[in-house]
Amino acid sequence: MSDGERHRPFEDRRLLVVSTNYAPEVTGIGPYATQLAEHWAQSGARVRALTGMPHYPSWRLDEAYRSVWRTVEVRGGVGVHRRRHYVPSRQSALRRAAFEVSVLATGLLAPPPGRPDAVIAQMPSLAGGVIGARLARRHRVPYIPVVQDLMGAAAAQSGIRGGDRAATLAAAAERYALSGATLVGVIHESFVPRVTALGVDPGRIRTVPNWTHVQGPTADRAATRARLGWDPATSVLLHSGNMGLKQGLEVLVDTARLAPDLRVVLMGDGNQRDALRTRAEGLPNVDFLEPAGAGEFTDVLAAADVLAVTQRASVLDMSVPSKLTSYFVSGRPVVASVADEGGTADEVRRSGAGVLVAPEDPAALLEAVRKLAADPVAAGELGAEGPAYVARHLSREAGLARFDDLMTEALDGRGSTGR
Incomplete structure (x- = not known):
């Protein structure tokens, strides 16, 4: 041809x-x-x-x-x-x-x-x-x-x-x-x-x-955190995307309840947003953000310390979140609170850019986030695998x-x- x-x-x-x-x-x-x-x-x-x-x-x-x-x-x-x-x-x-x-x-x-x-x-x-x-x-x-x-x-x-x-x-x-x-x-x-x-x-x-349908981050990470009001000394766990039933985002709110020193950010929209807001009432370390515009989306992802992908324990073989492609390009480590035998877990393992924890288990999720926060070099190496995986396959x-x-x-x- x-x-x-x-x-x-x-x-x-x-x-x-x-x-x-x-x-x-x-x-x-x-x-x-x-x-x-x-x-x-x-x-x-x-x-x-x-x-x-x-x-x-x-x-x-x-x-x-x-x-x-x-x-x-x-x-x-x-x-x-x-x-x-x-x-x-x-x-x-x-x-x-x-x-x-x-x-x-x-x-x-x-x-x-x-x-x-x-x-x-x-x-x-x-x-x-x-x-x-x-x-x-x-x-x-x-x-x-x-x-x-x-x-x-x-x-x-x-x-x-x-x-x-x-x-x-x-x-x-x-x-x-x-x-x-x-x-x-x-x-x-x-x-x-x-x-x-x-x-x-x-x-x-x-x-x-x-x-990956988005461009990689371009803004200064510290400047983006300052604009968003994120303290440089506070670890930020961010979830971006649809707030629906299958995501089981209650685990993130419950993780925030266990760790007042951790900032949990839910960025996006969906039919469970109001219910999640109600669940998070009284938790000053949970933020809800509107979806970021295309020009700043990956800058916001890159400003977080850890990116979360969550699914209910019952979700096995019906969905692989499209957010993963954007997560990988951002260069931040991913913690996946998903069933080990599902397609989402397979993709995170294949990328080498994240760690897996049991779904619907806030204590396990918190432990994984704390380990990454305690070893920023390892966290950075894990995050760097994302863009490399995108370049090879996505x-x-x-x-x-x-x-x-x-x-x-x-x-x-x-x-x-x-x-």
């Missing part, structure tokens, strides 16, 4: 990206869907994105879209088709089901016009996977769902109210969305057994890890190249098993 063909491999191809989350959302799946779509547009493809209204991670409709029901925007050369849907401010199985049904209804009733040459869908949401599958079948074109989270497993493992009943329905929707796909992408190999159990031939599964260029290969294989028909 010539350099020109390599850089514009999808010239004039009509590609449809289905993702409930998209820019201007800056955390979670939205940045990946956006960067992928814009990358293909830059490679010469005619790309459209079918998506929802910005709402994540706050689970509140973005103010700029409050009166919008249907719109088409152009972002980075991509035609972005947005459809209004229900946004639940609190999570339960029933509310999540209503969210998915509303996304499904508006997406199927008003899909973007024209016939694509291929459809790729980010899962979750379930609705996005079903919409992508139906559109691909309608037009008889290759279909590639990319599994970022497994919602059936999530409903069973996350502790959401009514989750057991929801798990069966979610698994049925996932089976529909995945079983007839040309190829299936998964962001971590730990997802493969469950995806196979949903009826996907293992020969059609490809691992396409998320990449660069944007490497991540997007994997998706180029995935799309090329699907379009060439090599991944098809008789659509």
